[in-house]
Amino acid sequence: MSMASEGLTPVLAVQEVEASGLGAAVAASLGRGARYLTMAASDHREDEGRLRVDVVLAPGGPGPLEVLRLHLPPQRAEYASLTPILPAVHWDEREARDLLGVVPLGHPDPRPLVLPDDWPRGLHPLRRDVPWDVHPASAVGAAWSARLAEGEGVVHMPVGPVHAGIIDSGHFAFSLMGESILHLDVRLGWKHRGVEKTVEGTPWEEASAAVERVCATCSASQQAAWSEAVEQILGWPLPPRAVWLRTILLECERLANHINDIAALPAGTGYTVAAMAGSVLKERMLRLAAQAFGHRYLFGAIRPGGVARDLDPAAGTGLRQGLGELRGDLERLTQRMLRHPGFVDRIHGTGVLRPSTARDLGGVGPVARASGVRQDLRLDRPYLAYRQLAPLLVVEEEGDVAARLRVRIREAAVSLELLDRLLHGLPPGPWRAPAPAGAERASGLGIGACESPRGAQVHYLELRQGRIFRLRIRSSSFANWPLLLEAVPGNLIGDFPLINKSFELCYACSDR
């Protein structure tokens, strides 16, 4: 969002609130049209003798991000849960309870979210006095248990964490009546690697390689949000060419993901011809990315202050030409898919996410936009080159698998259009700015956000003396997982893979 180059406007407005007043402050902000972005708990016992919870909201119009700050005494680290007034935070609150022992009183779900089943109760790994490499003996206590529907004839079907296909690890608990799904619960955290604890204490200059490996398929978005947070703290403006190149990288990533997600859907209906044709287009996109930027998933592409390397003119021309060829082939494929009666029959009316549910639970990205939520950070808080080149907002109303597919098809076309203009108008000049004086000892809070292929990607970063004190990553998938659970009941179990693919949620960045 707003770069330091914006000038005099502060980027963040921190407001300290009492534990008893947090709910009212959040409600007032939401009432003014603000949108929830992220929440981060952190351990400040060493210097302040207390724990901290920051709730970050973006105002409805322009202006600084609102940070509502709560201080909590370590002996009574509890506050009234925000979930009843802001359901979008319900997983954030569970995570903060797991990792920092900050207790949201009255939270509707007492179960752990990310910690392993055998993790000892009361040991909160993101407390600063818990060593990074603590490996406690297996304990009983914190284990997750599925929420199931009960009744005569109801069958329970657990699936995962290991799945039949090549996908990430996660566990689903279905309650079925015949083939109909009555209820779905999910257990994530299988891929929890302790990302945020691992980078604590790392100088910001050395953290990019870890940050970009939180998630491969949205790596450029992770790099961009992370870099923006650093730049915000340091007051580090980007040169125009860097702004443009970063935008090109983000749009290339969106396109690769949308093509993947478009191709994944026919696979879920047995329409193999289209799935295979789509997989070829995805491979072509990954190769174009590798040729232009050196890596198929854009690892090592973006660094604070700019990008990691320039795009040479020949590679830029090659990319533009390759994208032009891709555009026609993608169009032909998607038109063919949407004319296939069997495929169309399967995707219409399947896995409906109601607009009110998408809004109430804080859905983001194409999933929310397919349920009528008019929200896209590229337009709502323009950043990078989106300030000059606003993409078209793509919204569908039906909220079913078909609507999510149509959003991605249309957004892919918008990305191709945007990329053509970006590559055509790429300004000359430096692609990275030197770090401001004192950058290696900088302290402060920065919040970087961008619209990843799956929606808002938010990095909350506190630096102290140039080292990471706290990094919390709220990924778009983290925001959207609870929505999937609402769209599935009432559908047939055989349609679950299709619905799941139409959400195309990532486990790696949700679990971290």
Next chain:
Amino acid sequence: MGKRTVPLLSRSLQLRHVDAGSCNGCESELAAITNPIYDAQRFGVDVVASPRHADVLTVSGPVTRQMEEALRRTHQAMGEPRLVVSVGDCAAGGCPFAGSYASHRGVGEVLRVDAHIPGCPPSPADIVRHLRALMGQV
């Protein structure tokens, strides 16, 4: 009559995959080995839906604490002979998060590894090449 012997698994390798804490890059590239460009099936390599049908277990990620048991059980479910192939740098201990409170330092801490495919992530071409080498085809 001289009977021509064929090395074990040299013509057919059924593969089951476990993600033990990857960034999903290895999964994306593994899924690509059966697309029409790499078409690993022409070499006898295929992905199967159950460990009971598999000859080789591919594993990505550093092995998180929460995935350890699922990984062991998937391996135990396989019939003999069975092979374990670690895929990607994380699986060999090169993960930036290896050794954290939530994670092992690679597949080798949990299972005996027969072969490793390096890369971050390894490309589909790399994966196919290493699998063919494992089969004795190249």
